[in-house]
Amino acid sequence: MYPSAFTYYRAGSVQEALKLLMENPDAKLLAGGHSLIPAMKLRLASPPALIDISRVPELAGIRDRGDRIVIGATTRYDDIQRSELVRQVLPILPEAIEVIGDLQVRNMGTIGGALAHADPAADLPAVVLALGAELTAFGPDGERTIPADQFFVDLFTTALQPNEILTEISFPKPPAHTGMSYQKFANPASGYAVVGAAAVVTLGDDGKVAAVRVGVTGAGPYAVRRQNVEQALTGQEPTAAAIEAASQLASEGMTFNSDIFASDEYRAHLTRVFVKRALTAAIERARG
Amino acid sequence: MQITVTVNGVTYTHDVEPRLLLVHYLRDVLNLTGTHIGCDTSQCGACTILLNGKAVKSCTVFAVQADGAEITTIEGLARDGQLHPVQEGFWEKHGLQCGYCTPGMIMTAVDFLQRNPNPTEEEIRHAIEGNLCRCTGYQNIVRAIQYAAEKMRSGS
Ligand SMILES: Cc1cc2nc3c(=O)[nH]c(=O)nc-3n(C[C@H](O)[C@H](O)[C@H](O)COP(=O)(O)OP(=O)(O)OC[C@H]3O[C@@H](n4cnc5c(N)ncnc54)[C@H](O)[C@@H]3O)c2cc1C
Ligand code: FES
Ligand code: FES
Numbered sequence: 332m333y334p335s336a337f338t339y340y341r342a343g344s345v346q347e348a349l350k351l352l353m354e355n356p357d358a359k360l361l362a363g364g365h366s367l368i369p370a371m372k373l374r375l376a377s378p379p380a381l382i383d384i385s386r387v388p389e390l391a392g393i394r395d396r397g398d399r400i401v402i403g404a405t406t407r408y409d410d411i412q413r414s415e416l417v418r419q420v421l422p423i424l425p426e427a428i429e430v431i432g433d434l435q436v437r438n439m440g441t442i443g444g445a446l447a448h449a450d451p452a453a454d455l456p457a458v459v460l461a462l463g464a465e466l467t468a469f470g471p472d473g474e475r476t477i478p479a480d481q482f483f484v485d486l487f488t489t490a491l492q493p494n495e496i497l498t499e500i501s502f503p504k505p506p507a508h509t510g511m512s513y514q515k516f517a518n519p520a521s522g523y524a525v526v527g528a529a530a531v532v533t534l535g536d537d538g539k540v541a542a543v544r545v546g547v548t549g550a551g552p553y554a555v556r557r558q559n560v561e562q563a564l565t566g567q568e569p570t571a572a573a574i575e576a577a578s579q580l581a582s583e584g585m586t587f588n589s590d591i592f593a594s595d596e597y598r599a600h601l602t603r604v605f606v607k608r609a610l611t612a613a614i615e616r617a618r619g
Numbered sequence: 620m621q622i623t624v625t626v627n628g629v630t631y632t633h634d635v636e637p638r639l640l641l642v643h644y645l646r647d648v649l650n651l652t653g654t655h656i657g658c659d660t661s662q663c664g665a666c667t668i669l670l671n672g673k674a675v676k677s678c679t680v681f682a683v684q685a686d687g688a689e690i691t692t693i694e695g696l697a698r699d700g701q702l703h704p705v706q707e708g709f710w711e712k713h714g715l716q717c718g719y720c721t722p723g724m725i726m727t728a729v730d731f732l733q734r735n736p737n738p739t740e741e742e743i744r745h746a747i748e749g750n751l752c753r754c755t756g757y758q759n760i761v762r763a764i765q766y767a768a769e770k771m772r773s774g775s
Contacts, residue, residue, distance in 0.1 A: 332659050339620055339637035339683050361684075368679050369661045372640075381637070383684065409673065433749025434727060435664060438673040439680070522748070 334371035338380040345469055345498060348384050352494050353471065355380045360496065362405050362444035365436055385441070390498060393417060398504050404443025404497045411442060420504055423511035423529060427458045430515050432522055443497045446482070449489045449553060451588060452523035456483055456554030458513055460546030461529035464502050470495035479546075483553040508541075509533040510616030514608040516549075516601050518592055524549035525593050526601040528581075530609035532569070534617045540564050545609070550602045551586045559583055560606060569614045578607035622686040626651065627695025635682045642666045644682040645692060653693040653722050657751070664750030667723035668692050674730035676749070693722035696729070705729050705767040714763030716754035724750045728764045736772055740765070 342348035358380035370376040384390055390405040393414050400420055408428045411417055417424050431454050445455045459479040466477045468491055477490050484490055515527040526549040535541035543561045548554040563577035582602045587595035623632045633648060645651045657665030659678055666678040669691040696703040705728045715721045731746040743764050
């Protein structure tokens with residue numbers, strides 16, 4: 332299968348990528364290519380030009396910036412998994428990446444490509460929501476920061492403008508006594524998330540839940556935070572009964588996808604079950 | 620666009636159309652037909668090669684993306700007539716039947732054993748999730764990779 336013809340540009344810097352994007356308004360950025368190229372081969376996408384950003388040095392890499400960890404947009408999954416710093420501080424990232432696609436996909440795919448693509452069944456959107464990440468976009472008016480909460484706006488649609496480049500994702504380092512977990516129900520054929528739930532829980536000195544964030548992907552048209560679950564659990568003793576009660580709220584007020592594999596009702600059920608599993612595992616880890 | 624790649628130790632320069640997929644470059648331009656095309660939809664892994672040492676599905680990479688890269692295909696694994704331990708494992712443990720998936724399976728296993736020289740059976744099965752086999756039922760593929768792991772650890 333051949334995609335339709337396109338002009339290929341390779342950007343050497345973010346500035347150059349932006350310039351190319353302004354000159355070629357219908358062009359697409361190419362990062363790992365593992366969502367874009369399959370779509371082009373099926374001619375679901377036929378961009379007249381591709382701007383390859385995978386070799387822009389400042390877009391890749393993992394940096395320790397004091398109270399934050401910053402991951403460049405074109406950092407590949409495999410490099411995130413190999414990072415000792417990420418394993419220590421943000422272990423939910425390698426946990427989630429380990430269940431993305433397969434070994435070959437993880438060698439090519441990038442964190443920024445996954446987030447910018449905003450596939451409803453992608454894994455990392457739930458994780459960046461639960462970690463309270465901030466995403467940096469670079470466009471004609473310069474740089475702006477978008478909180479993860481405001482990034483995913485619809486099916487395959489993010490807060491990025493067509494002429495903006497996602498440059499980095501910045502994660503706050505979690506306080507002591509924080510546990511985190513990503514739990515996925517994978518489609519047995521595609522491996523994508525039918526439902527994926529990410530939970531990040533911080534316990535106070537009294538053992539009660541001091542802070543909690545929950546993100547859900549796969550269930551609906553785009554990944555969402557579950558504030559109702561978070562509110563129900565905050566300040567509570569994290570008993571099995573409290574987790575169960577909070578998880579029951581996970582499917583409330585959400586729109587669910589429905590397809591041949593999973594009806595909306597089934598996805599609602601899976602959402603409650605996987606939020607509960609993620610919370611349970613996160614709390615166990617927070618207790619250390 | 621002009622690209623230069625080193626494939627199995629030999630450097631090539633060609634003018635290619637940007638939409639040319641790496642798998643077609645290898646098979647149709649370089650005549651290295653050991654790399655197979657099974658699905659063309661990024662699922663089966665038959666087209667797996669090593670790009671700068673890492674296993675990737677060459678049907679999901681444009682040749683222009685590989686400009687400047689070192690590539691290893693199944694044809695480049697054996698050294699001086701000696702099979703690579705993973706190839707030997709597939710031979711010894713009957714890790715193939717029709718052989719269609721085999722080049723891709725082997726390339727994935729080579730990358731995987733570099734990063735995990737002493738894997739459990741479960742880890743091997745997880746590592747080959749992106750490689751489909753319609754014949755063997757995977758059991759002997761897992762044994763072949765276990766054989767290779769042991770052989771590589773013992774350093775022979
Ligand atoms: C067989 C297979 C299985 C998969 N399984 C899973 C899975 O289980 N879970 C999962 O989450 N994903 C899965 N994926 C998708 C994979 O994670 C992709 O790599 C990812 O979705 C896209 O990242 P990329 O770097 O490949 O982006 P590309 O394909 O290069 O780009 C995707 C889109 O994002 C845009 N883009 C890329 N980078 C930027 C940027 N920095 N700024 C602005 N826009 C940008 C591109 O223009 C394009 O529109 C799978 C893919 C394959 C082929
Ligand atoms: S031919 Fe490339 S994955 Fe099947
Ligand atoms: S041996 Fe026939 S597909 Fe694997």
